[in-house]
Amino acid sequence: MKKKNLNEMSFLDHLEELRWLLVRSTLAIVIMAVATYFISDYLFETIIFGPTRPSFFTYTYFCELSHQIGFADSICITEMPFIIQNTEMEGQVNVFLWICILAGFILSFPYILWEIWKFISPALYPKERKNAKVFIFFSSLLFFFGVLFGYFVVIPMSINFVATFKVSEVVQNQFTLDSYIGMVKTSVLAGGLFFELPIIIFFLTKLGLVTPKFLRKYWKYAVVIILIVAAIVTPPDVVSQTIVAIPMLIIYEVSIFISVLVYKNKIKENV
Template sequence: MAKKNINEMSFLDHLEELRWLLVRSTIAILIAATAVFFVADYIFDEIIFGPTKADFITYRWFCELSHYVGFKDSICVESLDFIIQNTAMEGQVNIFVWICIVAGFIVAFPYILWELWKFISPALYPKERKHAKLFIFVASILFFLGVLFGYFVVIPMSVNFFATFKVSSVVKNEFNIESYISMVKTSVIASGLFFEMPIIIYFLTKLGLVTPMFLRKYWKWAVIIILIVAAIVTPPDVVSQIIVALPMLAIYELSIGISKLVYNKKLKELENG
């Protein structure tokens, strides 16, 4: 169990600290969202709607990969036959505001981590508090890698699948903008947070809530869940599912390794008194 400071705060003091953490984090997000406002045209045209274009970089990579492994044009994207439309009067305004906020959250994420570190650091050993910069750097890198994975892998595969799937040639795909933006937000944020698993497992192991034996015991279930998720967000071909599943499996294995290091260190500390 992590060692706490001698002068422990009361429950209300902790709530007050948490409240100010949320206030400062919210202000940081709003400031970042305001900055995003000035480049909103580029964000929407080139980033948000980038995966809706057949010449998007991910589709080109997959096509080259398809040729490399001998699948010819099996996963090449030649066209995406669908349109995105707005059906609500306030729809585009709401989308604009929420994209600014989500982008603001992504940009301000390192600062939010810093606030979170200040909140939990009193419960850590003095020598552990010295690792603040390392924690923020590693956690930020993992989050941004997850965001990139969601944007360059999960979203294009989802768009390609839903754009090309038809129950009949009679039906035309006309996607609501709220549905599309919701998929983009969910894919990016969920992937970013999933890549934070090693950090989360690190703290859970230190608190004694998780052990490497537990994670290894349920490894098969984790693999099944990851493969199911990969099958849901990708087209029904093996190559696409593997491309999504492998990084997720690597993150889970990394989490087990980190948990093992922390667990063994705790055992040594107990043995040494």
């Protein structure tokens, strides 16, 4: 059946399109989640619980960096003084399912973007519709970079901080499986979605909801928020906080640059 033009579609038609977008996207996530079942041993042992070991790549790299900048072993990690325990009967089953779903979402993200593009494309100009591949490529690339940033930077920093922080030597750290997995999910998804900020700003500027002037006006507040987030998820040292804050500041600056380009194009089109 021929797809209706945007102007011909009623509100119910839009809802129907949205419903099928959600159905196809959910199906893609489920398929990829099932696929991860076959690599579940590697997924959990190497990826999910990798940051709990001192031999993890990030800890090794930061230790080498510490030596290079003259900090000796100040940020080297030789042990992880905590254990992860399951306190619920169905805890490990629930964790297994949710991690597979998370992996399914990450792996199917480009396809979900394609579905979103198909949904919004009727509202775009013909020349803008031709940029589907560019949109999906850069959006997916930014998302995967954000996921990697959350995994290799935010998670290790967070684990290092909470594992070594003590109010007293009497207290031993014994983290629940749910709290650890929750931190992993939040860090990875937050990283991926934050790195989508340039794409979000692109569309908000196109719609006239955001302007470069607005972003510059609140630049100082954005910097403060980013520094606070970096301070929360990292150990209390300048090096770690800088490593987390710099990529986030760059993403915000890129978003402003994209907003400027889009805003200028809108002005030219209206002249």
